[in-house]
Amino acid sequence: MSYIGHAVLDSQKIQTIALDLLRKRLKPFGFSGLTVTAEKDFDDENILRLIADVKQIVPASDLIEATSETMNALRKQGDDRFVYLTAVPATDDLEDAEE
Template sequence: MLKDAQIEKLVTPKLQEMLGPYGFASAHAESGFDHDGDPVVFLDANYREHAPELDALKALKAISETMNLLREHGDERFVHLRHVYPDDDYGIDDDEAAQ
């Protein structure tokens, strides 16, 4: 399995190519486990402020292409790709509301 820094270095150019027109700025990878205990990669695609709306088909293709890249380098883990926007208020108060 690839290390998180290796994954970031590997997938960032591909994500820039695919998602750059939608404001992609950087990627952050974190290895972990899904709800079944299987190893996965949690990958954040970070976007610039005021980025245009992401096309859903481009988002799906980004997941597929990212997984293909990892597979080509011997890493068979599933990738959970999350799109992170700095001007998105989603989730800010979720922890407080749950208390």
């Protein structure tokens, strides 16, 4: 599935759009930052991998909503690459939660 003729936003623009959304959506989970990478998936399609730094585990339903909102915002700007969003708590935070 190729997206010929569609905009491909640069990493800085994606970061700006995604940060604004994820700060709001993931705030309850201690959102503290975002890493954005453009990659190829298993099917050799262009994708965006977003890794959100959080303090707590994010429930799947919240992660799905955040992914959907981010993809919709990027599509409005013409970039319709698939977004893989992962929310990764710091290792220390996970160890504290298990105790």
